[in-house]
Amino acid sequence: MAENGSTVKKGEFTANIFSHNRIGERFYRLGLEFTGEGAAAFGEVKPGQFAQLDVSSAALPAAGAIAEELADTAARGILLRRPFSFCDVSAEGDRTRVEILYCALGPATLRMTTLSAGDTVSVIGPLGNSFCVPDDKKMALMVTGGMGAGPLIHLAKVLTADYASIDVIVFAGAKIKKELPFEKPLDAIARGLGFSLGEFAKFGIKSHVATDDGSVGYEGLVTDCFSEWLNKHSKSVKEMIIYACGPEIMLSRVAEIAKEKNIDCQVSMERRMACGIGVCQSCAVECRVSGSNKTIYKLCCKDGPVFDAKEVVF
Numbered sequence: 001m002a003e004n005g006s007t008v009k010k011g012e013f014t015a016n017i018f019s020h021n022r023i024g025e026r027f028y029r030l031g032l033e034f035t036g037e038g039a040a041a042f043g044e045v046k047p048g049q050f051a052q053l054d055v056s057s058a059a060l061p062a063a064g065a066i067a068e069e070l071a072d073t074a075a076r077g078i079l080l081r082r083p084f085s086f087c088d089v090s091a092e093g094d095r096t097r098v099e100i101l102y103c104a105l106g107p108a109t110l111r112m113t114t115l116s117a118g119d120t121v122s123v124i125g126p127l128g129n130s131f132c133v134p135d136d137k138k139m140a141l142m143v144t145g146g147m148g149a150g151p152l153i154h155l156a157k158v159l160t161a162d163y164a165s166i167d168v169i170v171f172a173g174a175k176i177k178k179e180l181p182f183e184k185p186l187d188a189i190a191r192g193l194g195f196s197l198g199e200f201a202k203f204g205i206k207s208h209v210a211t212d213d214g215s216v217g218y219e220g221l222v223t224d225c226f227s228e229w230l231n232k233h234s235k236s237v238k239e240m241i242i243y244a245c246g247p248e249i250m251l252s253r254v255a256e257i258a259k260e261k262n263i264d265c266q267v268s269m270e271r272r273m274a275c276g277i278g279v280c281q282s283c284a285v286e287c288r289v290s291g292s293n294k295t296i297y298k299l300c301c302k303d304g305p306v307f308d309a310k311e312v313v314f
């Protein structure tokens with residue numbers, strides 16, 4: 001069901017950093033600009049696709065600027081590129097700008113935080129497949145946990161631009177308020193109208209926020225918030241589609257809910273990746289073989305990262 005992006009020309013390109021903004025304590029939004037062949041390749045990026053970044057030459061932040069719990073991991077060398085998807089893509093003339101929403105949690109992402117406008121970074125991509133929109137859908141329900149928000153922000157932009165007849169509603173969760181990777185929630189009036197998150201409100205999309213401790217929004221898991229909402233709005237499930245990106249435990253519960261309600265569902269999976277192009281086999285995802293009890297291993301980087309939720313063995 002997910003779309004195969006393999007027809008897009010991919011390669012290794014040099015990107016110029018054009019912006020880098022901090023969001024809260026540990027989240028960042030990094031802007032990369034491509035020209036020439038890179039601009040052509042990344043101008044075609046679809047929501048869910050990703051790229052492999054080489055940030056091995058970036059400096060670590062000063063010791064005092066590294067959170068205590070990351071001090072040990074920060075010291076590790078980084079041999080491999082790291083995969084990131086995009087929260088925004090815009091092509092204009094012979095330039096393409098993409099943005100990555102990321103969390104600093106290890107040696108590579110800590111190094112990324114020191115990149116600044118004018119620096120360059122080597123990027124391999126665009127890689128993998130993308131979310132797709134089946135013809136008969138009238139409502140898209142997005143469920144995101146923690147850092148899963150990036151590709152769904154990109155998808156929200158594409159849906160509102162190209163599929164105006166589809167209503168979109170977002171459910172975003174995190175353990176606590178400061179682990180939500182968004183600019184600060186909108187004011188009480190906007191929230192009262194259902195527009196909690198500016199990143200989606202700018203496309204006219206309503207959002208529900210959930211935190212485990214209730215520090216903002218619904219108190220509890222985002223999947224419970226989503227399930228309760230669905231119980232009240234499940235009239236035309238054939239016209240609905242669920243898109244989910246976030247921790248595997250959340251994806252697993254979203255897949256269960258989708259199965260119970262018989263709603264089509266696409267999930268974006270994460271695996272540790274080495275090559276990112278289907279060679280090293282390090283990113284296996286166990287999948288059901290349709291019409292049998294057998295399972296096979298597909299590759300997250302090549303067959304995914306977006307999978308039909310029904311096929312994934314969680």
Ligand SMILES: Cc1cc2nc3c(=O)[nH]c(=O)nc-3n(C[C@H](O)[C@H](O)[C@H](O)COP(=O)(O)OP(=O)(O)OC[C@H]3O[C@@H](n4cnc5c(N)ncnc54)[C@H](O)[C@@H]3O)c2cc1C
Pocket residue numbers: 050073078082083084085086100101102103104105106107108109110147150151269270271272273305
């Ligand atoms: C297709 C894809 C798209 C991604 N998009 C984004 C994105 O938009 N924003 C973002 O912040 N991150 C994204 N990631 C995750 C990102 O690649 C990792 O956070 C990054 O590699 C961490 O590198 P590090 O050296 O800083 O930390 P590491 O030391 O490599 O990892 C730190 C911690 O994160 C865990 N981890 C790292 N990578 C993965 C993974 N792929 N799957 C599960 N656990 C992992 C590790 O087990 C470890 O506990 C994506 C991953 C994939 C596969």
Ligand code: FES
Pocket residue numbers: 272273274275276277278279280281282283299300301302
């Ligand atoms: S990362 Fe090498 S096969 Fe997927």
